[in-house]
Each structure stands twice: as C-alpha cells, then as structure tokens.
Amino acid sequence: MYCGIDTHADTHHAAVITDTGILLESRQFDTTTNGYQELTDWIRQHGHPIAVGIEGTSSYGAGLTRHLRSHDIAVVEVPRPNRKLRRNVGKSDPIDAEAAARAVLARNQLSEPKHGDGPIEAIRALRVARSSAVKAATASMNAVRSMIVTAPESLRTHLRGRTTTALLDACIALEPDLTALADPNNATMVALRSLAKRCRELRREADQLKKHLTALVADTAPxxxxxxxxxxxxxxxxxxxxxxxxxxxxxxxxxxxxxxxxxxxxxxxxxxxxxxxxxxxxxxxxxxxxxxxxxxxxxxxxxxxxxxxxxxxxxxxxxxxxxxxxxxxxxxxxxxxxxxxxxx
Structure with a gap:
C-alpha cells in the first residue's frame, strides 16, 4: 500500500491507498512527537508501506520525514497537485493527501527528500540566521538615510556627507532632550540613535555568524x-x-x-x-x-x-x-x- 501526507504547521493529514488505487482511510495527526508516532503506527496498521509521499519535506514535513526515516519507512517528495486536479476535484487536506498517495502510486515526478540531519543542515541554519541579520541591518541603514532626508535642517547639516560607519557613529552619539520629545528635532534624534544602534548590533551579529559559517563550510567541504x-x-x-x-x-x-x-x-x-x-x-x-x-x-x-x-x-x-x-x-x-x- 501507499501513503500520502499533506503537511501543515500544526497538523498533518494522511491518506492510505492500496496498490490498485483504492482509498482505505484518511486521518489527521498533530505535528508533535506523539503525533508522528501515532501516524507511523496508523500507517503500519494497514500493512507495510511501499513508500510514503510527503508534500513539503524541507518545510512543514521536515520533522515527519526524519521520524519516518528513523523507523525505516521510505519517504519521497511529491509535487503539489496540479491546477487541473484542483479545478475538477477541489482542494482540502484529505483531497491533497489522497493526491499525494496517488502520485506515489503513479511514480509521478517523485524525488528523494533531503535528510536534514547532518552538517549541511547546520550550515543551512547558520546561513538563514546570517541572511536575516544582513537584511535587517540593511533595512535599518536605509531607514536612517531616509529619515535624514526629512530631518530638520540643523540635523541634516550635521549628518550630511558622512560614510556609512561615520554616519552610524554620529547617530549613536546624538544627545536628544528626552523631556522635549514633542520637538521634531529631538524625536528625530531619538529615532536615528535607535536605528543606528540596531544596525550596528545587527552587523556585529552578521559578522559573528559569518565566522561560524566560514569555519563550518571549510571543514565540511574544503x-x-x-x-x-x-x-x-x-x-x-x-x-x-x-x-x-x-x-x-x-x-x-x-x-x-x-x-x-x-x-x-x-x-x-x-x-x-x-x-x-x-x-x-x-x-x-x-x-x-x-x-x-x-x-x-x-x-x-x-x-x-x-x-x-x-x-x-x-x-x-x-x-x-x-x-x-x-x-x-x-x-x-x-x-x-x-x-x-x-x-x-
């Protein structure tokens, strides 16, 4: 028999079909350790699965994929249902789970999922964190420059023409009067100092993550x-x-x-x-x-x-x-x- 699973953040929906395409049962499980074990036991109640097709083995289905592999159950990645099927049959979790099972039966565009349990998964985690820090730092720096454009003239004159590093230093060194925040000049100084500190901290974080990433990549794939x-x-x-x-x-x-x-x-x-x-x-x-x-x-x-x-x-x-x-x-x-x- 074959099994197909439609994955989501909080629940997974599974469907089991025979090798002749007859739907045996469809059921929903939680995305917890107990839920994974219940799903595994439920699959084996129907016999020995030839393969389990999961949509999203590198996202919502990553944890389930690792669990099934640890129990010696073959897992394959299935494509999402095509648009024609969606138009004719509709869309729901049971429908998508059954479609995944039928894709495994038909061997339609199947691929082997990533294991996600070795050094490459560690590299992925570090790269995601660094990319997020770099993007956030860039957004903070852009916000600083944008705010300077509309800042009061005295503040613009003080900050104009500086390099990125010098501009961050100057913004962090600003000393606004916190008792007079109704004054646009003081409020802008507070905002610029906050954004500059955030950008500086995010850059430090990105640099540290880059060091970890560089060392791990060099050790893993010299x-x-x-x-x-x-x-x-x-x-x-x-x-x-x-x-x-x-x-x-x-x-x-x-x-x-x-x-x-x-x-x-x-x-x-x-x-x-x-x-x-x-x-x-x-x-x-x-x-x-x-x-x-x-x-x-x-x-x-x-x-x-x-x-x-x-x-x-x-x-x-x-x-x-x-x-x-x-x-x-x-x-x-x-x-x-x-x-x-x-x-x-």
Missing part, C-alpha cells in the same frame, strides 16, 4: 569552498541545495538541472535549439552567477574564454550561462569528493 569564485556564502548555498544526501542526485547533469543552469531542448522539426532554464533552485543559480562574475574579474582563463566567445558572436548573457554550466560541473566533482570524505 574542496568546494576552495574553488575560485566561491566564498563561504555562495558555497553554503550550493551545499544547501544538494543537502546531506548527495546520492539523491544521480549525475552531474541532474545537479546542473537542479541549479537551473542546464539548457532545455526547444527543438521542432528541422529546427534544433535550446532555451534558458528558468527553473531550479534560484539561490544556487545566483551563487553560480556570482562565482562566474568573480572569475571573469580575476581569472585569466575565464577572461580568455569570454573573449573567444565574444569573437564568435556570443552575447555576455550567453557567455555567463555557458560558464555557469561549466562551473556546475566543476562544483559537482568537488562536492562528490567532499561528501565522500565525510562518510569515510
């Missing part, structure tokens, strides 16, 4: 992080895309497809061509793009390639796409060696 053009953040993005179980990627071309750098055939009749792949993990695609731009600036080989392809009539976007594809091949080879070292 060959990958040593590739020209890859820094700790871009290398981390590629590691996160692959996950803790790289064996789910069958080949170098599957990695390129996952990163959105594999050309898509678009031929018809006597016309033979390929088009840009707009799918894949866009964070991994961005990481490869950043690395290629760095290589074009610092690598003689990359610059010579770009010069040769330009002479052949290729545009710079086309050259970048080609180099991203070549870099994906290099990264995959390094990743494979790094993962092999982790497991030996």
């Amino acid at each position: 060959l990958t992080s040593g590739i020209l053009g890859l820094g700790p953040d871009t290398a981390a993005a590629l590691l996160i895309t692959v996950g803790d179980n790289p064996d789910r990627l069958r080949s170098e071309s599957s990695f390129a497809h996952l990163c959105g750098v594999a050309p898509i055939p678009a031929s018809s009749g006597n016309t033979h061509r390929h088009r840009l792949h707009r799918g894949g993990d866009r964070r991994a695609n961005q990481a490869l793009h950043t690395a290629v731009v760095v290589r074009l600036k610092y690598s003689d080989v990359a610059r010579a390639y770009a010069k040769r392809r330009t002479a052949e009539g290729k545009s710079m976007p086309e050259i970048l796409r080609c180099q991203k594809r070549y870099l994906a091949r290099e990264v995959f080879s390094a990743l494979r060696e790094d993962y092999r070292a982790l497991t030996t």
